[in-house]
Amino acid sequence: MAASAVTDATFDEVIGSADEAVIVDFWAEWCGPCKMIAPILDEIAAEQAGKVKVVKLNVDENQQTARRFDVMSIPTLIVFKDGQPAKKMIGAKGKGALLEDLAEFL
């Protein structure tokens, strides 16, 4: 399953209702590195379905949520476990490095 979008309005409900860990991809249209990791995240979402869920949050349109979690650079990935932020990862990386960082949730 490819990553779906969340907004300021839907964020709490989507995160709160998930059984699996949720990776939130904070991104924007003008962010080159964000575009590089987007397809990698789609792959991870498909391969790890059931273990993690990937959602995308556009920081231009949803500044409230970005600010709430102190996002100060993108791409930022925050992993939520049981509705709580558990890990923050900043910067684009290759698939291998990303999977290593996510190992504890897979």
Add this chain to the structure above:
Amino acid sequence: MSDDVRNVIIVGSGPAGLTAAIYTARANLEPLVIEGEPSSTTDQPGGQLMLTTEVENFPGFPEGIMGPELMVGMRDQALRFGADIRTEKVTKVDLSSQPFGVWVGDPETPEPTYRGRTVIVSTGAQSLMLDLPRERELIGHGLSTCATCDGFFFRDQELAVIGGGDSAVEEATFLTKFASKVTIIHRRDELRASKIMQDRARANPKIAFLWDTVVEEYLSEDGPLGSKVRGLKLRNLKTDEVTDMAVGGVFVAIGHRPSTDLFKGQLAMEDSGYLITGASGTEMETATDVDGVFACGDVQDHTYRQAITAAGSGCMAAIDAERWLEAHHVIDQQRTETDW
């Protein structure tokens, strides 16, 4: 020699590397491009332009073009002519004998991943940092080297920009779109930036200057998901006075260094790390001191450092590599010269 030896291996994929790829691919040299891996620094596929917004001075785009878009265009153009582009990072090279060896992944592997008759080095440059404690971990937590990437997140905050050159003044000016105040902190009592940039900054009511001042320490506070910057400990070089300054974000713009660690001890470079090209005894402007190895773009240019000059030197490296291959009978000398 076995047929897995490439004609041309290009390391790096900014404007220099991709232009070299377009030219060598169009000359049917089937270049291998090792473009790097995604990251949030300039050390990534596409290079420094991936961290910019609008490029207004690249000829052919009268309305300007977004940096990342320009790089996607160059990459697509190289692919169209058959360049073999790999999203991998080079970990080691062996330029001591022909064919040259290039490793990706584990550098301890005895055999290189790829072998090439010629290598074009276009690894570019990356931002210099202050080398202060905790610097690495604070990047992305209020510390940044890229105003155009991260400025957006500092709306209505007070910020500091470290540096005194064009890039520092440019970053500060850009940041005033978001920040309530931007202080340029510089170790000297005057800027190195060009006059036009200085005038623009001085006329901007949101920009302040702090002269003769260096950063001693990043001040940070801990949060549930890591620390974040809350200020700077500063020292005045003339009075030795130490003060704390509260800021929501710090942008470091003290220049770049060439990405040449891979080539230390193998290619001639200046003390500053820039590769030396135009080796004596050859008419090839992009030739390094190793026969068959060429360099183009910012990795060998501390003077111009523009997208268009990088692309131009990438074209030169491609032509030099093709002529080298012809001269060494790797490709048919009698074939019709490529219509450049």
